[in-house]
Amino acid sequence: MDDDGNKRLSMAEFRKGVADFGLDLTDEEVKAAFNQVDTDHFSPCCARALNESRLKLIKAAFQKMDKTGDGQITVKDLKGIYNARQHPKYQNGEWSEDQVFTEFLKTFEAPNTTDGVEFLNYYSGISNSIDHDSYFDLMMRNSWKL
Template sequence: MDDDGNKRLSMAEFRKGVADFGLDLTDEEVKAAFNQVDTDQSGSIDFSEFLAVLRPPLNESRLKLIKAAFQKMDKTGDGQITHPKYQNGEWSEDQVFTEFLKTFEAPNTTDGVVTWEEFLNYYSGISNSIDHDSYFDLMMRNSWKL
């Protein structure tokens, strides 16, 4: 679907993808579906927007745990995390990329920073594979020492 390889879907690419999958939608229906997914109204659909519509919403208890874990790592409160071993010079930038950031960052956005959106998307995916809130709670608390 991403014909130009920019990791975003334009309206034309989305329309073509809908047709390629054999969906018989009117132009208005395609436009409405596109606009529903393009939540930032940028005129294109990025990876995060695409994932958000595929995943069911998080319940309040899971969202609170994810926020608590992120806030624990976001020492400056700026909504971004960089790996502490990179910040204090223990690891090179390359080591950080391979050991930490690749886990959370969306494909092709390895900028050395994990944003709230990337962190949330990662744990939304994990959440989908865990049926019971109690297990998700235990996993988050043990992983992040909450």
């Protein structure tokens, strides 16, 4: 739904997204739903259920990241998967590799969590914007080299 890519959801973007999902809501209902949107992921009221094939891909991506197999994604897990040295703030000396990894983790997780729940919610939100299973499959396989 974030059409302008600023990582914030405006009311106009949300209204358009609601229409794109085929929901026929009044302005008041759209506003009420918008107020339920969390800063990290959509409220379950707006999400379609993941089918088994999409859930399996999301779990596979998480497992690929979870090198230690402890059910959590940590900086240690990311070493060798995510190349922090390509990040502009690492290249200009502003951040260390660990700082880049920590910021990368924040892309998927709520503050102080790394258990994969937010990772699942993040990709559930993305899944809602992709109509065809084949495209979601392609996107996940290309993104995570599954």
